[in-house]
Structures are given as structure tokens and as C-alpha cells.
Amino acid sequence: MTIHSLYIFDRHCTCVYYQDWHRTRRPKPAAEGGLLPAVSQDVSAKSATGSNPNSNRNTLTSNTGIVVAVNEQPTPNQLLQTTGPPLTSTGLAFDEEAKLVYGVILSLRNMVRKLSGKDDEQFLGYRTNTYKLHLFETASGYKLVMLTDPNITDNLRLVLRQIYLGPFLEYVTRNPLSTMDSKEFGIDNEYFRQSIHNMVSGLTGFN
Template structure:
């Protein structure tokens, strides 16, 4: 059992945060203008003028200018300095990518959540809540706040409900580092959740779960 990825949508139906852990197929970068800045560096459109390439192993890389990862590109003093240094494999060579760019993938995930939620409310009444569904390959977990934020997590289909984890994620790191932080804009028309403390706390919380393998 394992956890694949996390999406956070705001009341404008916009994906403002993304984090993945053990996806079988890495999400393709979004098209230019398809997602907001700071949603996730791993799925942001490639910048041709970027000096430092994205390192997929650095899941906690900061967008605020704080370097928290060790640069592993320095040559080893014990290696042969005369020979050419091989180029590191690209992200596409390290892991297969999905067929859709991330902006299209995020829209599909949100569309599935809204469609199933509306169907359940029409069939079972307004008091019935949609919390999860599963297929043969994954399970989708949903927690929706009173302010309209939707926390969506994908996991192995055999994992029990993770709604309580999403609730703790909202009541803990999200309120502490996003809502109560005056430096984090809450309007998704401008920027995603650009807060390194929140991303670090989410990563630590998920990796500490017993179902995370």
C-alpha cells in the first residue's frame, strides 16, 4: 500500500497545490499558462532560460530562494578528472510520463470529484457526503472545507479512508502556514500555495503514515 499524490483546489476550481510521492507515471509538465506559479516545481512549464534544472529527487525544493538540498553535481575528487562527466539522465528517462499535461490532468481530477459529488447529492440527498471511491488501480479520497477548499488524495485501492488525514492536514499545516500567514496570497488568480513550511509539513505527515511504503 502506498500514497500517490495530493491535489488542493480552491473555491475558484483552481489547483493551487500539488505534491506527488510514488506515482507509477510522472505527470507531464503543464502547458505555458495552464497552471498558476508555485503550484509545484515538478509540473511547472519548463523555462528555457532557467539556469538550474529541476531535480526530481528534491521534493522539498523551495521556490522562495532558500536552498535546502545539497548539490550533487560537484565532481568527486577521487574520480578521474580527465574523462568527460556524463550528463545525468533527464526526468523523462528516469520515469515514464503520463499522456496528459498536468493542467489537463488536474481538470479531469476536479471534474470527477464534482460530478460524483453532485450525483450523490441528487440521489441520496444533501446530507449525504462523497468521501472516496476506488478503482482497480487507485483510490480517491476527498475532504472539502467550509470555505470551499478541496483536498484530494490518490492512494493504493487497498488503503482505508484517508479523510481524517486530509482533515488534519487542513486543521494543522494549512491553517498554520497558509491561512494565518499574511505573506501567502489566498487569491488563486495570482499564485499557488508558495510556502516551504507547508510543503515540508505535508511531506513529513504523509511519509509518517503507516500506509506509506
């Protein structure tokens, strides 16, 4: 089971979280101002000194006031970068990629509803010859999107639902320091990121 990446979009169509695993072609960092801070250090716009201004990990709080890591231990993504195959670029900035992902979902969801003639008809995902997209949408408008190998037969929508009912509710919704529906920051919480990594890497057949 090869899982490539996970996106979370809020009800404003904004990408508020990103994480990847077995992805050898990563997009270029987002353009300055094109991505909310704290969505992902791997794809955030770099500062003039070449480092992410939101990546100070030797403090107890981030810019959002949420507790993050207190040492320089690498994140799961950084560990995979050093042990996996060398990463290349898709040539596309991440903010543009996120817009394309959301645009495809929105277009196909509208098409499914129009063809079925039912407003409650659900669009669950699609498959191409190179990847498979899985979608879970919450009642509050959050969309959890996972891209995987096209040969996966399991419906990972259930996994996305578990991510929402588990780590998302625990570390984001119920976190008194987290500002929900914010247009200023992404989901700046390393406990949330680590919990998702543990859950996904624990799936049967995860490579």
C-alpha cells in the same frame, strides 16, 4: 500503504497545490499559462531556458513574498526522483490532469446528491482497480484530494482533515504574507510542503 499524490483545489476550481510520492508515471509539465505559478516545480511549465522561473531557491522570498528555502537542498520530490524507480510520463499535461480530477469529483458529488435527494449528502471518495480517491472539503470551498493504492482500507479523509487543520492553517491561512483566494499564485510555501511530506511519510506502512 502506497500514497501516490495530493491535490488541493480552491473554490474557483483551480489547482493551487500538488505533491506526489510513489508515482512512477508523472504527467507532462503544464502548458504555458495553464497552471498557476508555485503549485509544484515538478509539473510547472518550463521557461525557454528549461528551468522554472519560480524556482530560484537562493533567495529569502519568492514572487509571493513568502519565505522559502534559502539553499539548494533538494525537495522531498527531488529526493524520491533520484532514489526511486525511473519516472515515465502519462502523456497528459498536468493542467489537463488536474481538470479531469476536479471534473470527476464534481460530477460524482452532484450525482450522489441527486440520487440521495439530500443537499447535505457528502461524497467522500471512490475506488477503482488501480487507485483510490479520498476527498475532504472545507467550509471555505477548498478540496483536498489524495490518490492512493486501491487496497488501502483506511479512510484517509481523516489525514486530509489533519493536513487542513495543521499545516494548511499554520502556513497558509495564518500566514500574513499569503494571499488567500488568489488567482495569481499557488501555495508558494516550502514549510507547508515539507510539513505535508513529514506527516504523510510518518503514516503507518508508508512505503
